[in-house]
Amino acid sequence: xxxxxxxxxxxxxxxxxxxxxxxxxxxxxxxxxxxxxxxxxxxxxxxxxxxxxxxxxxxxxxxxxxxxxxxxxxxxxxxxxxxxxxxxxxxxxxxxxxxxxxxxxxxxxxxxxxxxxxxxxxxxxxxxxxxxxxxxxxxxxxxxxxxxxxxxxxxxxxxxxxxxxxxxxxxxxxxxxxxxxxxxxxxxxxxxxxxxxxxxxxxxxxxxxxxxxxxxxxxxxxxxxxxxxxxxxxxxxxxxxxxxxxxxxxxxxxxxxxxxxxxxxxxxxxxxxxxxxxxxxxxxxxxxxxxxxxxxxxxxxxxxxxxxxxxxxxxxxxxxxxxxxxxxxxxxxxxxxxxxxxxxxxxxxxxx
Numbered sequence: 025x026x027x028x029x030x031x032x033x034x035x036x037x038x039x040x041x042x043x044x045x046x047x048x049x050x051x052x053x054x055x056x057x058x059x060x061x062x063x064x065x066x067x068x069x070x071x072x073x074x075x076x077x078x079x080x081x082x083x084x085x086x087x088x089x090x091x092x093x094x095x096x097x098x099x100x101x102x103x104x105x106x107x108x109x110x111x112x113x114x115x116x117x118x119x120x121x122x123x124x125x126x127x128x129x130x131x132x133x134x135x136x137x138x139x140x141x142x143x144x145x146x147x148x149x150x151x152x153x154x155x156x157x158x159x160x161x162x163x164x165x166x167x168x169x170x171x172x173x174x175x176x177x178x179x180x181x182x183x184x185x186x187x188x189x190x191x192x193x194x195x196x197x198x199x200x201x202x203x204x205x206x207x208x209x210x211x212x213x214x215x216x217x218x219x220x221x222x223x224x225x226x227x228x229x230x231x232x233x234x235x236x237x238x239x240x241x242x243x244x245x246x247x248x249x250x251x252x253x254x255x256x257x258x259x260x261x262x263x264x265x266x267x268x269x270x271x272x273x274x275x276x277x278x279x280x281x282x283x284x285x286x287x288x289x290x291x292x293x294x295x296x297x298x299x300x301x302x303x304x305x306x307x308x309x310x311x312x313x314x315x316x317x318x319x320x321x322x323x324x325x326x327x328x329x330x331x332x333x334x335x336x337x338x339x340x341x342x343x344x345x346x347x348x349x350x351x352x353x354x355x356x357x358x359x360x361x362x363x364x365x366x367x368x369x370x371x372x373x374x375x376x
Contacts, residue, residue: 045102045105045106048103048106049106049109049110052106052107052110052111053110058114059114059115060114060115060116060117060365060369061107061111061114061115061116061117062116062117062118062119062361062362062364062365063078063100063103063104063107063116063117063118063119064100064119064121064155064357064361065086065096065097065100065118065119065120065121066093066096066097066100066120066121066122066152066205067089067092067093067096067097067120067121067122067150067152067204067205068089068118068120068121068122068123068150069089069092069122069146069150070146070148071085071089072085072118072120072122072123073120073123073126074120074123074126074364075117075118075119075120075123075364075365075367075368076117076118076368077115077116077117077368077372078104078108078116078117078118082118083101083104083105083108086100086101086104086118087101092203092204093152093204093205094238094242095205095242096205100118104116104118115369115372117364117365117368117369119155119360119361119364119365120154121152121153121154121155121156122150122151122152122154123154124151124154124155124157124158124189124196125149125150125151125152125154125189125196125199126196127195127196127197128149128151128196128197128198128199129197132149132197132198132199132292133148133149133150134148134149135147135148135149135202135203147203148203149199149201149202149203149207150201150202150203151187151189151196151199151201151202152185152187152199152201152205153181153185153187153189153201153303154189154196155357155360155361156179156181156302156303156355156356156357156360157179157181157187157189157191157196157199158191158196158360159353159355159356159357159359159360160177160179160181160300160302160353160355161175161177161179161189161191161194161300162194163300163338163351163353163356164177164179164298164300164349164351164353165177165194165298167338167340167349167351167353168297168298168349170297172193172194173193173194174193175192175193175194175297175298176190176191176192176193176290176293176294176295176296176297176298177190177191177192177296177297177298177299177300178190178191178286178289178290178293178296178298178299178300179191179300179302180282180285180286180299180300180301180302180303180306180316181302181303181306181355182209182282182301182302182303182304182305182306182309182312183212183303183304183305183306183355184211184212184213184255184304185205185211185212185214186208186209186210186211186212186216186282186303186305187199187200187201187205187208187209188200188208188209188282188285188286188288188289189289190289190290190292190293190296192292192293197292197293198288198289198292198293199289200217200285200288200289206218206241206242208281208285209278209281209282209285210246210247210250210274210277210278210281211246211247211255212246212247212248212255212256212257213242213243213244213245213246213247213248213249213255214241214242214245214246215241215245215246215249216246216281218241223237223241247260247274247278250270250273250274250277251263251268251270251271251273251274252270253268253270253271257278257305257309257312258308258309259271260274260275260278261275261309261311261312275312275315276315278312279312279315279316279318282312282315282316283315283316283317283318283319283320286299286316286317286320286323287320287323290323295323296323296348297348297349298348298349298350298351299317299325299348299349299350299351300350300351300352300353301313301316301341301350301351301352301353302352302353302354302355303355304355306352306355307336307352307353307354307355310332310333310335313327313332313341313350313352314327314329314332317350323348324346324347324348325342325346325348325350326342326343326345326346327341327342327343327346327350328341328342328343328344331343335352336352337352337354338351338352338353338354339351339352
């Protein structure tokens with residue numbers, strides 16, 4: 025996509041610190057011509073419900089949202105600032121992982137909390153990995169041979185961060201992540217859903233500040249915290265195969281959360297035509313896919329063991345007789361970002 029004036033330079037992750045920014049500057053200067061830069065931004069809050077052309081006001085709003093996704097929004101902002109410094113004349117677009125979930129119904133998006141927190145502070149379920157969920161659901165419909173408007177898909181984005189989504193008629197109607205990317209599934213180093221009463225009790229018992237508690241739940245929990253070994257699923261699987269008890273527990277708990285989440289997403293849509301596994305773990309681990317689907321026969325799920333073991337890129341891994349199809353689909357957030365960017369530029373040209 026770096027082949028001329030219509031090309032899109034996509035910035036997804038920027039290494040931390042000034043060293044990362046300098047390396048990015050040098051790469052930009054060495055690449056062939058491109059006509060627009062696009063940036064994946066994890067959290068758009070209530071402010072950004074679709075992609076947007078970036079100006080100083082947008083940058084200011086993104087700075088305010090950084091606290092809601094401290095692992096992701098600041099690096100995205102660093103990439104945006106670097107591009108604007110090196111190529112100030114270049115149009116830049118921000119594409120948001122939260123935007124796809126703007127279609128969540130009120131009963132899904134609203135928490136059972138004091139109403140003033142909802143109304144005055146805007147606390148609600150936002151959902152994340154929207155670029156991945158959107159692509160995976162649309163690609164699944166294509167593989168089934170039906171229009172997205174006619175398909176119900178449970179999309180499972182399983183990577184270092186992990187979330188599920190219920191996508192009905194091409195629209196997100198439920199998801200496992202919430203106000204921040206901490207809610208939902210057990211992840212690599214993030215806790216996932218955790219009793220708020222236990223959180224408050226732990227803060228009192230351990231005299232932890234909100235910042236210290238956030239650090240623990242973001243960086244020392246999940247697979248790493250449970251196993252005491254690693255947040256890398258490959259290492260968890262290897263240790264579990266050797267009989268290491270905490271790694272076996274971590275694997276079982278991880279799969280249990282995914283399995284229950286799939287059933288919950290299907291319930292939100294009144295059933296599912298397909299289940300998709302995507303993301304680093306979802307694409308590369310047949311064992312995780314098998315464990316996650318175990319016990320979902322009541323949803324019409326039946327994996328083909330050989331297909332599951334041999335699958336790569338985009339492939340169907342369910343048996344021929346299964347009522348609900350199961351796919352492995354390669355994550356392509358870059359295609360979503362490029363398509364959204366070109367859509368925004370077309371609108372901009374028409375307005376001129």
